[in-house]
Amino acid sequence: MAYAIANGTGKGTMTREREGRPKLYWRVLALSSGERSLTEHAAISGNAAHAGAELRMVDVNAGTRTYRAFDDVHGMSGATFHRRLTTATAHHFGMIGPAFVEQILKETDPDYFYRRFAEVREGFNSEGPQAGRVADRFAIIGLAGELATTYGILPWEEGTAANASRQLFREWIARVGDGNAEDRQILSALSDFIAMHGDSRFSNIAAELPNSNIKHRAGYFEIEDGKRLYLFNRASLTEAAAGYGRDRVIRTLETYNVLAKTDSGRRQKNYRLPGRREHALFRH
Numbered sequence: 001m002a003y004a005i006a007n008g009t010g011k012g013t014m015t016r017e018r019e020g021r022p023k024l025y026w027r028v029l030a031l032s033s034g035e036r037s038l039t040e041h042a043a044i045s046g047n048a049a050h051a052g053a054e055l056r057m058v059d060v061n062a063g064t065r066t067y068r069a070f071d072d073v074h075g076m077s078g079a080t081f082h083r084r085l086t087t088a089t090a091h092h093f094g095m096i097g098p099a100f101v102e103q104i105l106k107e108t109d110p111d112y113f114y115r116r117f118a119e120v121r122e123g124f125n126s127e128g129p130q131a132g133r134v135a136d137r138f139a140i141i142g143l144a145g146e147l148a149t150t151y152g153i154l155p156w157e158e159g160t161a162a163n164a165s166r167q168l169f170r171e172w173i174a175r176v177g178d179g180n181a182e183d184r185q186i187l188s189a190l191s192d193f194i195a196m197h198g199d200s201r202f203s204n205i206a207a208e209l210p211n212s213n214i215k216h217r218a219g220y221f222e223i224e225d226g227k228r229l230y231l232f233n234r235a236s237l238t239e240a241a242a243g244y245g246r247d248r249v250i251r252t253l254e255t256y257n258v259l260a261k262t263d264s265g266r267r268q269k270n271y272r273l274p275g276r277r278e279h280a281l282f283r284h
Contacts, residue, residue, distance in 0.1 A: 002038060005030050006056035029137060033062035033069075055130055055181055058137065061171045096153055100144075103151040117143050120162045124169055128179040138169040186241045186252045193218075193240035194230055202230060207274045220271070229260060231271065 004010065010024035032038065037059045062069045073081035107113070120143045124135035145161020148154040154161075177184055201218035203211035218236035221228045234246065241249045253259035260269075 002053040002057040029140065030057060031137075031141075032057050032059050054176070055134060058134055058172060059175075060168050061175075096148070099153055100148055100151070103153070104147070113143075116147065120146060120165075123162065123166050126173070126178055130181050131173060131176075131178045134172065135169055138165045138172075141165050182244070182248070183252045183255065186244055186249055187256065187258075189241045190249075190253075193236075198228075198230070201236070203274075205231060205271055205273065210274045220273070231269075 005028065008026050008028070012023055013021045015021055036044075038054055038057050065071050067073050067078040067081070070078065070081065076084065104113075117139060121136065121139040124139055126132045126135045139162075142162040142165030145154065145156070145165070146158070149156045149158055149161065197218055198221075201214060201216055202221045203214050203217075205220040205222045217233070218239070219233045220231045222231065223229075232240070237249055238244070238246050250259060
């Protein structure tokens with residue numbers, strides 16, 4: 001559903017005569033302020049949300065502000081302000097949208113909106129291209145508010161909408177992080193796997209005899225300079241980062257320099273296991 005909303009294309013269906021129905025198309029900019037994030041919804045069913053879906057359905061903070069969903073209740077209590085807002089929107093709606101479009105259509109300079117967007121977008125700092133695309137979406141929302149202020153449609157001070165959009169983006173970055181979303185998911189999954197199974201499914205590679213207490217072995221660990229290095233077998237590496245192929249997981253570990261290679265540059269290292277067998281393991 002997140003992909004469908006962002007991509008703007010409905011599913012292809014057929015009629016009773018087995019003819020293709022026309023697809024539905026739309027253009028909409030969607031943000032989520034629900035009680036649960038997309039990741040939390042997926043976790044309820046025991047799945048992980050795809051990183052791409054999280055970038056398409058962006059979660060905004062609307063429940064932990066000073067007054068729950070609001071930063072300022074204008075001298076009222078939170079409940080009173082909420083009722084006042086609900087009543088006002090129930091009686092007054094549908095006017096600003098058409099007025100906004102009318103003002104946009106009056107603009108004769110085709111580069112005007114690009115210049116205004118560049119001014120707003122400049123205040124959004126992001127490093128990775130994925131976070132940059134999310135920043136673009138928040139900047140568009142900020143631009144719409146600034147244009148409505150310029151046209152006199154909204155009684156706000158200049159910069160109010162852009163600053164609010166920047167604040168929401170900064171909060172999103174603080175919660176989700178910059179950089180590649182898939183890499184973040186993989187590193188987080190591996191970290192969680194070690195936290196849950198570090199002692200129950202890994203044992204010391206230097207032991208003389210096999211550890212019979214280890215069930216469903218994920219690998220071994222070795223101590224180097226006072227630190228524990230985990231030696232994943234092939235199966236556990238993909239199990240830990242479910243949904244990603246082994247090569248994708250290894251590429252992430254190499255990108256962040258957390259996969260210790262051998263001197264020959266190989267991704268795996270041969271170890272003599274307890275019981276005198278040799279086996280190739282990923283050193284992480």
